[in-house]
Amino acid sequence: MESKEKIIFTRPESLTDRITHYCPGCTHGVIHRLVAEALDNLGVREKALGVAPVGCSVLAYNYFNCDFLEAPHGRAPALATGFKRLRPDMIVFTYQGDGDLASIGMSEIIHSANRGEKFTTIFVNNAVYGMTGGQMAPTTLEGQITTTCPQGRNVAQTGQPIRMVELLAALVTPAYLERVAVHTPQHIIKAKRAIQKAFKYQMEARCFTLIEVLSTCPTNWGKTPEEAINWLEDDLIPYYPLGCKKDPESLERDDGAV
Amino acid sequence: MAKILMKGNEAIAEAAIKAGATNYFCYPITPQNEVAEYMSKRMPEIDGVFLQGESELAVANMLFGASSTGKRVFTTSSSPGISLMQEAISYMAGAQLPVVIVNIMRGGPGLGGILPAQSDYFQATKGGGHGDYRVLVLAPSTIQEAVDLMMLSFHLADKYRNPVMMIGDGMIGQMMESVEIPEKYTEPELPPKTWAATGARGRDPIIIKSLYLDPNLLEDNCSILEEKYDRMKKEEVRFELYKIAPKNKLLIIAYGTMARICQTAIDELEKEGISAGLFRPISLFPFPEDAIYKEVTKKNISDVLVIEMSTAQMCEDVERAAVGKKPITFFGRTGGIVPSPEEVMEQARKLTDKRKPKPGKKKA
Ligand SMILES: Cc1ncc(C[n+]2csc(CCOP(=O)(O)OP(=O)(O)O)c2C)c(N)n1
Ligand code: SF4
Numbered sequence: 256m257e258s259k260e261k262i263i264f265t266r267p268e269s270l271t272d273r274i275t276h277y278c279p280g281c282t283h284g285v286i287h288r289l290v291a292e293a294l295d296n297l298g299v300r301e302k303a304l305g306v307a308p309v310g311c312s313v314l315a316y317n318y319f320n321c322d323f324l325e326a327p328h329g330r331a332p333a334l335a336t337g338f339k340r341l342r343p344d345m346i347v348f349t350y351q352g353d354g355d356l357a358s359i360g361m362s363e364i365i366h367s368a369n370r371g372e373k374f375t376t377i378f379v380n381n382a383v384y385g386m387t388g389g390q391m392a393p394t395t396l397e398g399q400i401t402t403t404c405p406q407g408r409n410v411a412q413t414g415q416p417i418r419m420v421e422l423l424a425a426l427v428t429p430a431y432l433e434r435v436a437v438h439t440p441q442h443i444i445k446a447k448r449a450i451q452k453a454f455k456y457q458m459e460a461r462c463f464t465l466i467e468v469l470s471t472c473p474t475n476w477g478k479t480p481e482e483a484i485n486w487l488e489d490d491l492i493p494y495y496p497l498g499c500k501k502d503p504e505s506l507e508r509d510d511g512a513v
Numbered sequence: 514m515a516k517i518l519m520k521g522n523e524a525i526a527e528a529a530i531k532a533g534a535t536n537y538f539c540y541p542i543t544p545q546n547e548v549a550e551y552m553s554k555r556m557p558e559i560d561g562v563f564l565q566g567e568s569e570l571a572v573a574n575m576l577f578g579a580s581s582t583g584k585r586v587f588t589t590s591s592s593p594g595i596s597l598m599q600e601a602i603s604y605m606a607g608a609q610l611p612v613v614i615v616n617i618m619r620g621g622p623g624l625g626g627i628l629p630a631q632s633d634y635f636q637a638t639k640g641g642g643h644g645d646y647r648v649l650v651l652a653p654s655t656i657q658e659a660v661d662l663m664m665l666s667f668h669l670a671d672k673y674r675n676p677v678m679m680i681g682d683g684m685i686g687q688m689m690e691s692v693e694i695p696e697k698y699t700e701p702e703l704p705p706k707t708w709a710a711t712g713a714r715g716r717d718p719i720i721i722k723s724l725y726l727d728p729n730l731l732e733d734n735c736s737i738l739e740e741k742y743d744r745m746k747k748e749e750v751r752f753e754l755y756k757i758a759p760k761n762k763l764l765i766i767a768y769g770t771m772a773r774i775c776q777t778a779i780d781e782l783e784k785e786g787i788s789a790g791l792f793r794p795i796s797l798f799p800f801p802e803d804a805i806y807k808e809v810t811k812k813n814i815s816d817v818l819v820i821e822m823s824t825a826q827m828c829e830d831v832e833r834a835a836v837g838k839k840p841i842t843f844f845g846r847t848g849g850i851v852p853s854p855e856e857v858m859e860q861a862r863k864l865t866d867k868r869k870p871k872p873g874k875k876k877a
Contacts (some may be wrong), residue, residue: 295711300713301712301713301714301715302712302714303712303713304581304710304712306578307722314724316718316720316722318714319718320714320718321712321713321718322710322711322712322718322719322720323710323718323719323720323721323722324577324578324581324710324720324721324722325608325720325721325722325723325724326574326577326604327574327577327600327601327604330570330571330574330577330600330601333566333570333571333572333574333575333577333578334577334578334581335565335578336564336571336575336576336577336578337538337574337575337576337577337578337579337580337581337586338578338579338581338582338710339578340536340562340575340579341536341579341582341584341586342711343563345712357762360569361568362567362568362570363570363571363574366566366567366571430791
């Protein structure tokens with residue numbers, strides 16, 4: 256008798272079958288999957304090159320089933336630039352945290368975006384330094400408690416949290432910049448669409464592409480996975496509005512933000 | 514190819530192209546800007562890659578990415594810029610990536626000046642960045658040698674999968690001399706670059722990294738590197754001797770253009786009846802320590818004179834090589850001031866005078 260069961264959910268070919276080291280409730284794993292699904296859907300796994308950051312996702316190369324470089328802290332966009340300039344036929348992406356990209360690697364990301372480098376950056380913003388144990392990041396919210404701002408972030412001394420996609424959108428060079436989140440199934444679907452669009456633009460050699468993904472860090476937020484999802488929704492999203500901030504298709508930005 | 518008159522920086526650039534390095538990343542800094550200017554003209558002609566990065570920090574990391582493709586890549590800079598590149602150099606050494614870096618040295622520390630110096634010897638030969646690694650360091654003394662060593666650097670970088678640094682004082686970059694650059698660099702065959710990231714088509718993914726969280730695996734990687742450095746010490750020691758003779762009492766040791774000035778001094782000293790020879794290290798890592806020991810311990814040698822455009826940096830390696838067998842005197846100038854042949858001769862005269870028996874005094 257023929258089985259009626261059909262497999263409708265499998266591991267993307269672009270992911271290995273290793274178990275990740277991410278904490279329970281961490282959304283790094285979801286983001287990995289979305290990137291892998293995009294590579295699968297576009298059929299580019301065999302010509303993809305990822306660049307891992309220094310941060311919790313430093314071992315991303317163990318989970319993606321494609322060639323990978325491991326960059327110094329913050330320098331992934333420089334590595335991606337060097338690689339892609341020599342191999343414009345390959346699909347190159349960096350995967351970076353907010354300490355990596357918005358603090359130590361600020362110069363590299365801005366200049367890569369400004370040169371219009373044809374690679375894709377997956378920017379994982381969890382408002383904290385995860386790997387080193389929960390220190391303040393440039394994206395930490397005002398009043399948010401971390402191990403290096405135990406009284407809560409004092410913006411009079413440390414400045415306001417940096418909105419990266421808005422900052423990059425201010426550059427004149429065309430780019431595709433969108434902020435997404437992965438805390439609900441609906442948001443995950445939108446995030447996947449944005450990531451895939453970024454890779455598509457890269458394949459067409461159109462522009463620099465960066466997707467900022469709001470991500471959870473229950474461990475360093477001192478929250479349960481469920482509380483973390485609520486905090487992302489109630490606190491992070493109001494400060495980091497979701498949506499497309501720049502798109503070569505519509506030079507008019509849809510939310511008016513700069 | 515016939516000899517042509519060329520500025521050092523431009524000759525270095527053309528030599529790299531002839532060695533197949535048509536991928537160049539840079540950030541402006543005096544006194545090596547002519548390389549970038551030359552490359553920015555030449556790369557579009559031959560479909561190469563020229564990119565001026567936002568900083569030397571970024572440039573060195575661009576080299577990391579570029580070298581991962583398996584193609585030949587290089588950069589040129591000067592002292593403060595090389596300091597900024599140390600992070601990526603350490604990572605590239607750890608990840609075993611071949612890359613060529615040229616340092617046309619200027620005086621430091623700090624912003625220092627823009628005149629010639631040899632004060633980055635420690636930085637080049639003793640690591641520079643963090644971790645247990647070495648870069649292979651070559652030091653030309655003429656423009657022709659800069660051309661030859663530049664091409665060799667790419668071969669050695671590939672042979673050892675390790676960063677190679679060519680260091681020259683500012684004069685090497687700025688001087689004009691007649692040079693011969695071959696149409697194509699001929700070199701011994703190298704194994705295919707199966708380590709390069711070219712896309713995981715029909716093979717497992719290639720990961721280029723320097724991270725090993727397991728201490729045993731990190732030690733394994735360090736051991737692989739150490740074996741390479743040991744092999745370099747056996748196979749890549751390079752040096753040149755000038756007027757080495759049994760009648761010499763004095764051995765002068767100098768590298769780069771400083772060695773040429775010492776040659777002039779030696780020729781002049783000869784006319785005064787002072788016979789001295791020159792030992793010129795060409796590879797600074799590996800340092801020619803056995804050969805220096807051999808020359809220093811020769812019976813006829815009573816003094817060793819080390820001359821540098823720095824405050825006795827290479828001199829420490831000479832002392833290490835000579836293991837106290839003969840007295841070593843150091844003379845150097847800093848700040849971009851180049852010791853003149855007369856200054857070198859003065860040092861030599863002092864040493865030979867010291868050894869002359871004093872008139873009227875009988876030996877006990
Ligand atoms: C030059 C350098 N400075 C500091 C560190 C230590 N370090 C490792 S990860 C990290 C921060 C990572 O935070 P983030 O980028 O936000 O990523 P997350 O861990 O949150 O995913 C730091 C500071 C380092 N590895 N290298
Ligand atoms: S520390 Fe935070 S970012 Fe890192 S794995 Fe754990 S939850 Fe994820």
